[in-house]
Amino acid sequence: MVEKLMNNNNVRGVSLHLISKIMMLCLISLAALPSANADEAPPYLIQPGDILQVTVWKETDLQAELLVRPDGGISFPLAGDLIVSGLSVAQTADVITQKIKRYIPDPVVTVATKQIGGNNIYVVGKVNRPGVFPFSSPLDVMQALALGGGATPYAALSDIRILRRVNGKQVAIRFDYTDIEKGKALDTNILLNSGDTVVVP
Secondary structure, three states: OHHHHHHHHHHHHHHHHHHHHHHHHHHHHHHHOOOOHHHOOOOOOOOOOOEEEEEEOOEEEEEEEEEOOOOOEEEEOOOEEEEOOOOOHHHHHHHHHHHHOOOOOOOOEEEEEEEOOOOEEEEEEOEOOOEEEEOOOOOEHHHHHHHOOOEOOOOOHHHEEEEEEEOOEEEEEEEOHHHHHOOOOHHHOOEOOOOOEEEEO
16 A cells, blocks of 8 residues: 555656646747747838828818928928938827827827838849839848849849948948858848949949
8 A cells, every 4th residue: 555655656756747847848948939029020111202191180180191302301280390201100100299299188190101102222233124123111132133133144243232321421332142142141131221222243
């Protein structure tokens, strides 16, 4: 009888040990899973040429379709001139809210992108379809080259340049297609900004 009880206790001990190990493995696996937020794409940033729909709830006089000017600004009643280029629609709504709340208590402002016309990149040089390409989601160099129909047989793939304006000055960023093709220097396949020009010599 004593021996039977001891065997039962041993079985329970082993079972508890196994269960605790399984639970620990499950917790580790869950912790290793990427969060939903990690996979979310960054919000779209407004650019000159975009058309915005701005509405203030219960204020019929404060509804408008606004074209973002070349300087990145818009004009909205009670808010005046605002620079919205580089902001998300949520940030733009916050900016307008702060401006008009002195006239309207607790305003509910909604901003939506009605038409995207400002995000363009340019692919030029020895590609099959050079041109201007609009985009509404993140776009990297390889994807831009694909939009351009790929390089021609005589393109210098190791000497591609991305021209970008930074603080009013143009800079050239080197891109080696052959490295990416071999799985090397993958961090050089950067996301393009609106206005970037990909030059394939």
